[in-house]
Amino acid sequence: MASQGIFPDVITFNILVDALCKDGRVGQAESVVQIMIQRGIEPNTITYNSLMDGHCLQGEMDKAKQVFDLMVSKGFMVDVQSCNILINGYCKQKKISKAYKILKEMPLRGLVPNTVTYNTLIDVILDALCSNQQLSKAIELLREMKDKKLELNIVVYTIIIEGLCKAGKLDFAVEVFSYLSSNRVQPNVRSYTVMIHAFCKGGLLSEAEKLLREMGEKGCPPDGCTYDIIIRGLLNNNNASRAMRLIQEMVESRFSADASTMELIFGLLCKDVVDPALLPLLKRP
Template sequence: MKNKGIKTNVCTFNFLICAACKSGKWEEAVLLFRNMIDCGAFPDIVTFSSVLDALCKEGKTAEALNLVEEMFRRGVKSNVVTYSSLINSLCHSAQWKEATRLFNRMLDEGIAPNVVTFTTVIHALCKERRTEEALSVLELMSQRGIRLNIFTYNSLIYGMCRTDQWAEATRLFDEMVVQGVLPHIITLTILLDALFQGGMPEEAHKVVEAKVKYGMELSKITCSMLIDSYCFRGKMDKAKKVIDLMVIQDHVPDIASCYKALVNGYMQAKRIGEAFRLVEEMIEQGVMPDLETLKALRGL
């Protein structure tokens, strides 16, 4: 085009820059961006957004910030996508001060952050255990009427569990269920592990019931931990409820070890008749007691 004297314009360069960015050739994208200015084709928001996105994905936050400043100097108005990409990159590289500055600038310009922007900031803060700040961002999100999605809840629950805020983690779990946001297997796994570690088996049991309600598979580890925890505390009726949940979902692996734990729990609690009845139930379910369990029962 240049050799034939055909004048290039912003659309020509945008196509080339977008293609370079999608191919991961960010250096070529930046070079094209510079050539564009030399050719007198002035970059628009599409140009800046493409190059910024490429730089952010490569972790080139310093170059991206310089580009943002150039964008501001040229009077090109940013959009939510531009800001979100850059804020995400800054958060991942722990540049909180710069991320906060851009977030505030975004608000000052009247650009409304979307759920992706908010979730990015919340996730980054929770990873750094800065849960108070994450909850402040959540409050701002609520004030703006932006609905939380599964990723927002996962990030918050993860953050609360990392900082031993079990009550807040459980509250968020209850809230997401009420709001009709279907818990993901990751949400439940994070919360269950944390509740077990925090010595809160009853809260964990509530989460297990939610897993059953939403048709999620109960793992061997989850059920074993819950049954062991109840048996240790002498709460045999609740331990039995977990076994009943497992029987409903007959695809659960290694139910035999869970029965064994419950039988031992009944014997330790001196509830001998229930221990025998449970062994009968085991056999009815096609699960044979092991030698250790039978020896203990013979002794009685």
Template sequence: MSSLARRLRGIFTSPLPATTKTPAKTSSVRLPITLDLKKWSTSSRSPQTPSDSDPATALSVLDEMEKVGLEPDLITFNTLLNAFYQNGSYADGEKIWDLMKKNNVAPNVRSYNAKLRGVISENRMSEAVELIDEMKTSGIKPDVFTLNSLMKGFCNAGNLEEAKRWYSEIARNELPPVRATYMTLIPFLVEKGDFDMATELCKEVCSRRWLIEPALLQQVLEGLVKESKIEEATELVELAKLKKFRITLELPSDK
């Protein structure tokens, strides 16, 4: 990781003392600027986002690097992209994205994932899909986090078919699913009344021995019973018991 990337990452993620009097240093040059690092610091108890502060602070770091002949690298840009897009500063994220292109730094999958989160946070789902196409055209293969973000975006938009479509893309691209995939989609399937698919996903979760909220499993059971799918509900209960989940599931008909 470059010295600039470490410095920028520190701006967004490192807790700092109550007072900061000297500017940060790189391994090769001392930048002729003074950053209010305390203003940009974050902590687990009282996080601050770049939008809470002055985004020009981070951008000024890049300007000063250019003045002393140092070029920001991909890690540096990804650090800024994640900070801005993830924390609701979409417009500033776009500035960083444009600057990255201007500097002829080619984005990678992490760059696109950061931008995708920003686009989705703005509810620009059609643009998010276009971004996936742009990735593929550039020879960058989406990873499971790329597809998870898109699936979650369509869940939030209330679009069941598109959410299911992008879930299926995970398997089609031979990507290993993660727990977040299921914990995002199962509640949405329950909300939309698709208990068949919700049941299949619950079975996969149980088979992988991932943690799942008992209340969520209970909702799936109740939905199956309402649809008179007692056999499927019983199978789900037995599977949970077989995998020794420390939860108590009860068929609604047994109450």
């Protein structure tokens, strides 16, 4: 390019830096940045975000944080994307406290967290609920999202509901689930299935079946996983006749009994716990 009198600008260099980082060649990307500086081309936020993301992809969070700190030292360079990259990197390594710290520092830098920021944190925090007892932080983040009028879609709510269920807080999960309809958020198959599983686990089979019926009424038909979960729940609670009815319904809906369901039913058949009439249903195409 130089031999033809064409010299790369910051945009050209940024494309190269980003490509190298995504390819795992962060060291080469850093060398390109040094060439930029030597040529009097000042790296910008996009340049450093690419470098930081490259380190995060390699699991090099200390180096990513060094890049972040360099950006901070340059005053205006850190943006919401910079924070999201670092938060995501920390979350992937389950370093929740460090990710949360970056989030809390964002307003001090004049930055407003967006939906990506919160979704990243909520997902990982809930994933670590049982061992780290961070449910309160997840709820706090959800409230912050609402206060900032950020998009709260069914994916976010399902993450919260599942976290509550895993933490044994079924009453709160029911409260959040009930809240959806009043806020015009339509539950999806995943959110219904999470609640049905929680009801079955808690022995609340009537509630589980009620939700199963609601799915059809609301135009959100259950899938094979939903049927599998509620059939298991019924069989484990000695409700073979109701389980048989749902197996019939599952087959008529063109879902096949999956391996886990079949294993459970065959096991119970061997123990004469359930009616052998189940067997022909399982063999139907």
